[in-house]
Amino acid sequence: MLTVDPVTTLSRPALVVTADLVEATVPAPESLRPWLTELGRIPTIRDPAGSFAHVPQAATTIVLRRQESAPRAAFVIGPQTRARYYQPDKPAACLRLRLAPGAVRPLLGVPASALTDRVVRLTDLPGIAAGLAGELNELDADEIFAFLKDQLPQRISEDATRRAQRDILRSAVAALSARPDGRSMTALARELAVSERQLRNLFTAGIGVSPKHFARIGRVRRILSQVRAGTPVGGGEHEPPDATSLAQLAADNGYFDQSHMTADFRTLMGVPPRSFLRGAVPTPSPCRPLDRI
CATH class of the missing domain: 1.10.10 (Arc Repressor Mutant, subunit A)
Structure with missing residues (x-):
């Protein structure tokens, strides 16, 4: 059962809420592992305390949006090489099917590189998943894996x-x-x-x-996870980390030094670690428009 309470999920006060922080996930069953890694659920979040951030992600994701007073819709978010900060104009929940490495072309009909830093409608893509969009939009979270276990093996053909x-x-x-x-x-x-x-x-x-970029994204995501999990970051509860703790984070994650980590973090997240952790991030924008294929 996919359930999540966004209040209890936040382990420490956060000025920037990330999608990963409020997402509850379950791994894909073994029979679906060639194509999917997990299913996540982001609940409807009303009035977030600060910006809502999507951190860089080296994976392609099928997103099933459940927006209030609007039809359900299915989108594909390609690998995201930079963080994006949003201030949603309408509350919306979503389910996220994360594709396994190498599964983009069999499912979506295009190479993953065609989707990098893009958001498109699932039905605009030529792959077999587009033909499942209608059914996926109607299913509850607990029904999706069973549906895909029945559909994908008979639709995908690989040499x-x-x-x-x-x-x-x-x-x-x-x-x-x-x-x-x-x-x-x-x-x-x-x-x-x-x-x-x-x-x-x-x-x-x-x-x-x-x-190389895959590894960079992985390291920055690991740093964010360590901070969320309670890795000491120095200062008080609402204060930015001190130099000693940043240096330790850099060493733990294989950077040459703290300045190397800070430069990488700034490139991917838009701001250095200290700024991000105290909520000083780029001005959030409305949800981005769809790209065309």
Whole structure:
């Protein structure tokens, strides 16, 4: 059962509420793992205390929006290389189906790179998932996995080459995700018995970002998770972290030094860590318009 109480989810006062912070997730069943990793639910949040942020995400997501007094709709959010800050004009809840590495083309009919930093209607895409949009919009969260277990295996057809490429990509993603200090692309390619060029091409088509950018996004997301989980950040409850704690976060996550971490964080989040943690972020905008394919 997917349920979440956004008040109890917030482990510490937060001036910037992130989508990840209020999302309840369940992993996809084993039979769906080739194509999906998890299903998340973001409840309707009324009057957030500050900005609502979507942090960078190196995955493609099918979003089923449940907005009050409006028809349900299905969108696809591609990999997001920069944080975006919003002030929603209308309360809305949503379900998020996160696609597995290499599953974008089989499900959506385009390479992941065609969706990077874009938001499009699911029905505008040529893949098989577009034909399921109507049914998905009508289902409750607890019904979605059962529906997809019945539908996807009979609709997706992959040859041995495509499955082998997907397996390589999943292994590369697991290796990069497990090492906060990063991995040498040369060593990783050798370990996976592919060339560096082939590895980069697999990431571009199957993930939508390069291996290097995938690792950068992973490290910044890890820092945010550590702070939310209660990793000491120095100062008082509402104060920014001190230099010692930032230096420790940098060391724990494989950065050369604190300035390296700060530069990476600023590039992806739009502001340095101190500013983000005290709520000093870019001016939020209304929900972004849809892109066209």
